[in-house]
Amino acid sequence: MENHKVVVVPCSGIGKSLGTVGRVATYKVIERMKPKETRTVCLALLTMGDADALKLVRENPCIAVDGCPAQCSKKNIEASMGKLAHIIIVTDVLRKNRSLKPEGVIELNDQGDKLAEIIAKELSKKADEILHKET
Template structure:
């Protein structure tokens, strides 16, 4: 297989209905901040099924692809695989860090976006993502 010299691309769920989806977003962004945009970026998951050319061009150049899903539905992994890409590492937060999925809308109707987000879960998820980026 040809060695690619591009960035690692993270495709994260970003699902806004649950704590797990938002945690994938926050942890992925934290991982990019830690490692640096010169080595890793977050891909546009929505661009894959609608064939957005720049999304494919950047993914084609990727050194490796990591998917980060919040729940067992694994929407990001399935979307990336359906686009024809090989995934170097698939992370699923409910499986890999033992997160419990909850609706962001549970409880008080005046919830804020981060009310059901656990910072410890974000930290654990970020550590898994960083480890996957740094693995050879």
């Protein structure tokens, strides 16, 4: 496969800070850590069945980043028949880092940002693995 990118799809999670943690982690990866190897797509576009969004997730490996066990991102990628390569659930990562207390939706507190950084590193590593397998 050539010129493929890993599509990182965070949930829209607007009700809780963990949704923002997933969103911030995604931006850390696509804008700073792996800008050439990764990108994102609006989850709402997928939910609505936008043709370009569907093509993107069907032709590129996707990582779902879900803030809660409702797993909206994963379920919407699956419903779109996208290539779901990996799932990260923020609550699972939080369980392994119990000292962190993320707060804030408009803006994360420092602990939320630390959790996002941990998730971003995991995302970055996983993106490398996925792309390595494809080459």
